Amino acid sequence: MRSQHGSRLHPRLDDDLRHLPELLEATRAYAVRILRGLDERPVAGTPAPSAPSALPERGAGLAGAMETFARRWEPGFSGSAGPRYLGFVTGGATPAALAGDWLTGTLDQNPTSALDSGAQDLERETLAWLRELFGLSEEHSGIFVSGATMSNVTGLAIAREWLGEQRGVSVAEEGAAALGPVRVLSGSPHSSVGKALSMLGLGRAALRQVDVLPGREAVDVARLADELAALDGRPAIVVANAGTVNTVDFDDLRAIAELRERYPFWMHVDAAFGAFAALSPEHAHLVDGLAEADSVCVDLHKWLNVPYDGAVQFTRRRDLQARVFRNAAAYLGPLGETPDFIHLTPENSRRLRALPAWFTLAAYGREGHAEIVRRDIAMAARLGELVDAMPAYRLLAPVRLNVVCFTLAAAPERVGELAAAIAASGEAFLTPTVYDGLPALRAAFSNWRTTDADVRRVAEVLEAFRP
Secondary structure, eight states: OBOTTSSBOOHHHHHHHHTHHHHHHHHHHHHHHHHHTTTTSOSOOOOOOOOOOOOOSSOOHHHHHHHHHHHHTGGGSOOTTSTTBOSTTOOOOOHHHHHHHHHHHHHOOOTTOSSSOSHHHHHHHHHHHHHHHTTOOTTOEEEEESSHHHHHHHHHHHHHHHHHHHHTOOHHHHOGGGGOSOOEEESSOOHHHHHHHHHTTSOGGGEEEOOBOTTSSSBOHHHHHHHHHTTTTOOEEEEEEBSOTTTOOBOOHHHHHHGGGTSOEEEEEEOTTGGGGGGOTTTGGGGTTGGGOSEEEEEHHHHTOOOSSOEEEEESOHHHHHHHHOOOOGGGOOOOSSOOGGGTSSOSSOOOTHHHHHHHHHHHHHHHHHHHHHHHHHHHHHHHHHHHTOTTEEEOSOOOSSEEEEEESSOGGGHHHHHHHHHHHTSOBOEEEEETTEEEEEEEOOOTTOOHHHHHHHHHHHHHTOO
């Protein structure tokens, strides 16, 4: 086959193109074998180091590359898409989300511009569905980003521009130095908040941690009010938490929002996975007040169970967002009243992240995703009960939603050894942490596949590896 330049395609490309249906069918069969074995695949492990090979000169074609991958690399990959991967906060990929992800690669759209494709319209529809799912207002406009970190970066960049607006400057035009000192207040900020402040030129030192409630990770709203009052009317940024990493604690969002009647501040809510509490009638009160936020971070490759990478950022001030991220170039056209996505995030180009989310929402709706959330909450509660009944372990906090935080009762300093032993067993994966000064383990439930049988297996491995 000849290319557009008149010369023939590279022989390997030509051969792969002619046999593409068969090759894709072989890829499908390979993926199915992996998925069928996911429940019994080692959840984690320590792969043997593999020396990098030299760059192929001619290449082996798709079939050869797949054979090499299957032999050299795939056996060392974790079972992070499976039901007993309880580290970090990691979802899986529902069947519909996986199909949407495959089609994302097939269609290969860059949805940042509306000049050539209707992909942006699909993204806007998906964002409207998500806004409804989380109970946000119609004033909140959304955008897809890579993950919670970039969602926090984007939300805090808009907040930075709002600070400039209060002081009569445009940070987007004049730079962060035009702001002068900035105060960012939060009770239990996620580590990505400090990273975002560093990237945005505000500096990690701008973050002041406010006292939390006794035995909690939720901010003491009275102490937050004191901190705001001490600013003597100077505007600030408040980062509220809807689901902390260690214990899934929630700030009183409604009470924080009401403080704006007395003090000027931008209310950014980090609801990376806690926003999904809105899908559980018994827990929806935890996110009461979320719709009052000026900006909201939600991660989708956590509890929506779409493949990496996918998250959203919502804000009430799309005008400020466009002021920060607008990309001025003649070939892109004017900004307009409904800005293309290229004007709303740090990225000029990206994959169609909305498609897996659109597929899973279209396939299972609110009801299906609510079932996943409720089941994961129930599984976390069950593991909490089992851990609490084991003399070797001690719960460090109530199981408020989907994370179980606990430690070794007699030897907390050995938690790292325990985490490594569990991972090496291949039965489960839990991540170590530190809570209230104590080394601890956390088991986070957010996978659509997890059932009571998986909880029992995790409990058995905890019993087997207790000191």
